[in-house]
Amino acid sequence: MSRDRLTLGMIVGIPLMQMIIFGFGINNDVRHVRTGVVDLAGTQASRALIADIGASQVIDFVARPRGVEALRAMIASGKIQVGLYIPPDFERRRIDATRPVAQVIIDGTHPGVEPAVRAIASAPLAARSGLQRRARPTIEVLTEFNPERRTAVQVVPALIGVILNMTMVIFTAIALVRERERGNLELLIMTPVRSVELMIGKLLPYVAVGLIQTTIVLLTAVLLFDVPVNGSVWQLYLGAALFIAATLALGLVISTLASTQFQAMQLGFFTLLPSILLSGFAFPFEGSPRIVQYFAQVLPLTHFVEILRGVIVRGATLASLWQPLAKLSVFLVLAVTLAATRFHKRLD
């Protein structure tokens, strides 16, 4: 065992790392949900209401768009998950018991967020100035993009990413190791082909494979689970191609680390579990500690889940999703570079 340091490391280090990451990371407590606020009233009472809602740790106000349109656009692009709208006639509504004083718009595509925010919004808080004696809920809650609150709408689009991640990483993780085992690599190294060319050559054909797989999964999502595709399909494919390339590049890095196909498979699976648990696919990652959130940022799936929910469910355009796209691109470039430098054209 001491002769195989990678396996030793995997036996000892990986469970430890996983316990720490997952123990802290998997969390159903929703906290620090990114929220935008539009306060068209601008009165003392409206500011008091905003401060009051913000006092619960569930919501963090991170943006102050100018109007409701901008607020909705930010939700669609995934920059915020919740919007708080206080209309200009807030003061009049305060004394009119039949009308809600404000509106909370929740992005229904994320698991866990909707119930937590709904609870905050509809809590009969005594502290809410001048609102105590009202009969109806004071804040109207709207669940956007998933009004029926179906789990399928939250899970199935993101599942496309999970499934692609599963297959793609293993494809390339094995690719180089297999060629090394079969002796092809010794021959390739002796040719003028450059490391980067070799890496890109390994990557491109599998992108096509991944896009075929995307089609299969997407058709199933639409036909079987009745998931609406609100955004543009070609933009979805563009995002998918980038994600596929990024996961393939991750596989290539693994391929330069592993010395046998078995090791490559194992390493591949070890990257898969954090991707599933921490990407926001199954659990809201707003609740987890900072360090775990940073870790999740490294995973391509985190960004692709964002893109998938944005384009498929919220009908967002890629332009508005430039942030996750940029992060995926950075990941792709770094991973290919790392794989190419780690793969020096020598045998020792």
Place this chain on the structure above:
Amino acid sequence: MSAPDLAIEAQGLTRRFGSVVAVDDIDLSIPRGRIYGFLGPNGSGKSTTIRMLCGLIKPSSGTIRVLGLEMPRQAEILRRRVGYMTQRFSLWEDLSARENLAFMASIYTLEARHAAQRIAAAIAEYRLQEFLDRPAGTLSGGQKQRLALAAATLHEPQLLLLDEPTSAVDPQSRRDFWESLFALTAGGATILVSTHYMDEAERCHGLAILHLGHIVASGTPSQLMQDLPLQVVEIEAADPTAVRAALRGLATLRSLAQLGLRLHALLAPQAGPAGASAGASAGAPGDGVAQVRALLAQAGIVATVSKAAASLEDVFVGATLSAGATPH
């Protein structure tokens, strides 16, 4: 001091793997346009040396110039001028022969028309037509080898490095293979081949015998056979086992191999301890024969004893024996 007529020059070439010294202080000067052989058993350092020469592994110390290029610094430039055939068949087994050739041509970025022309020439030269569209994995050993050689020479390399190219090939294919190698040298290529087959080694223009990481003998095969410091004695007897027993006490005996009813003995030129210097080998040629005759007569064994010419195998056995006997 790089001579232009040398394809490979190396001085003090050494490679350690941990505490093991795989190649120990080797000097090489291999002329252009020749077939040069590395003869040695497994683990003698042949593959390691070849891999250092082409930049696949870094030497621990020593200098190398291949085709005038300093290795491993200029390894990338060398790649275009060198062809390499590995011990194992290392083309893609799930591609057809034709696809493998096309792929290699594109790897070497041969221009399309030139590539088609080279591939057509290779198909004719190495008789690939009959299995051109079969997956390479289903080919026989000889066919695979023809394909591998065709692939390694598509880009017309000036130097061809062959690492035990004929280990998985029948004798006829081996003969054909060597014909192809001579044709390549006639075209100006230099070939470095490693082998553990004597008949192959004998075909080389020049030869280095490797043992435990050292070059224990080098020269042309005929020169090596001529200069062998040991005497070769052949003994033919009805009971070879008895002869073995009788010769056991012979202090000059270095090796005894049985070939049917014949025994093939290698004798040091003069009686003495096993480490006797080979330099003092000017003893009379009949010495060994006389010694053996005397011993056998003493034991009452009837046998024909005669002096024989050294074969390359004798050279090999002699070289590895004396090297192995030197105290470490």
